[in-house]
Amino acid sequence: MATLKGLVHNRERLSRTRSSELALVTLMALPVVLLMLDDATGQAVRLAPLMVAVPALAAAFLSPVGVMAVTAVAVLCVVLETKEHLLVGWTDFSVELAVLLLVSVTAMGTSQIRGRREQELVSTKTGAEVMQRSLLQPVPSHLGDLSLASIYVPADKAAGVGGDIYGVADLGERVRILIADAHSKGLAGIETMSYVLNAFRRSARQFDSLCSMVTNFKEDVTGDLRNSTAAQPDSLSTSLALEEFVTAVVVEIPERGDGPILMANLGHLPPLLIDHGRVVPLEPTSPMPPLGLSDLGNGRLHMDEASFPAGATVLLYTDSVIQARNRAGDFYPLAERLPAWARLAPGALVEAVRSDLRRYVGRNLGDDVIMVAVRRNCLPDTS
Template identity: 35%
Template structure:
């Protein structure tokens, strides 16, 4: 697994802007020239400590240490010009500047080392996410598909929302789900559900059969984890399982407590509400008879948007929920990739860049 080995070189983690480097250099030059020209009773040398401190804000420890050494040399030059290096005042200023420069350089090294480790964790988590929730293909049969996953725990980039799409007999079979909670505790349940979905889909089970298989998997997985995790009893997942048929303008869907899909047709948005939604997965050990298949029309030119509740529950600074239906209706495109990109940026802008829960959006259109 590739994880940014290039970050290991100490001085290369941060690439400083040449314009920013000019700031501490100009400060050292200005203090040296001015302090050498003014009366010896006025001391500007202590301002030199700002040079390594400023450098540490945008550069690595190597450059920070070099600027610190240059500042110490400038202080020594000022001392030489103002009566020699043997005076107690100049020796104290040089020693203080040297100690502070060393401390700032050490701090910069520790910070960069932590950032390298964090970047490696993010890279590993992102790879794990791609293995767990594989990117959807841009095309499956007559369908164009675009998706985005936004994890609430930005440092981990992994969470409990899940989705998958597989070809079936004359249809494309999809799942989108949301495990209660976020972060690593939800990952195990998401992995279990995705494995159960793929196994059931390849066996060509009916939609109620798949939903029952998912429900049983979630229920028994929760029972297995209950002894080691006191929160496992409260675990459940919402999910949509649907077939988009190739040869007919319709969708068949089973809703297990999940937010209903949105259908955009001729600039109008319709919520595909199930008449009899089933319970979320994991609450009971179900049978296929517990699930009812709902049928909706889905014609060429329509756009179907699947999403998790992290989207519609995102709040702005005033506490207003994200108005997904309104934003979808106001979009001027039915291209799924452009639409998902627009909604992704619009959602983050609405929430100020911080989501309270993982969020997934999947846009689907059918070719004419």
């Protein structure tokens, strides 16, 4: 794993180095091109003043050293252009040169500030990604008669780290699965999701009834946010407790036999049941508000139940899957695509969706994608 991370890091660093080298060569050639055009047009049109803008342009792409190199070429070209037109000693030449040097010094300072902020942004985003990956532990591939798989597809590097997460609790005779999506993103979303996942792990093993478990789960998440706010009233947690909400769905599935699925949906997208080529959304019969917005509901929890026959698969996912758009602006039709992959094992199913989603979008994803698939394997014939 460490070797793989090192290879990825080296590849990214090599890519950045090549881009910087290309920008340096291009910007150093620009004053030369202006000088050649100036010579071609004669004294009727002077392009030397445009060279003043080259160091300012370099500040957006190069380091201070790179800006200095571009400035040196620009100064040389200004001198040659002025000499060619017999204007050395002309008062405007000294003014032009002074302006060029002043712009260059400002550009070097701007380049240094830009570089520092880019490093801070990369460091912050990398830290958030590491924290998110540490929370997203792989699901077990088999639990009793069930096969499971999960997938996490990170967003484009320019996008913020998402607040999506999943969790699995193996209780021996049954398994409880959580998938959730926080309203906030970045570090705020990661902080919220850590509260959600920790509360799920505590409650899932503490309560035998799913209804009791979800009730305690909701109370734990709210309490964790409030306790964090009380401990640090001026911190990021204050906004979390006041503005944050999390959509979530918790399902409970017997690990053996053909028992039904129990579900508690807290404002999340309905899981999709894939059975013999049919895709059925497992809609809640009594919708409940997301975590953090309990005041909008009547305070009562409602558990839903659905059959889960042998050979069927349940897919849980975050809204970033169906909200992904192609270049025409159309949303990704997940439910329409799933019948073609109805016979696939969970791992192959989520990989098929991931690959198809990327092809459909045709560019980098703007948000993190999380999916969890559970398949009930065919039960042995006991007759």
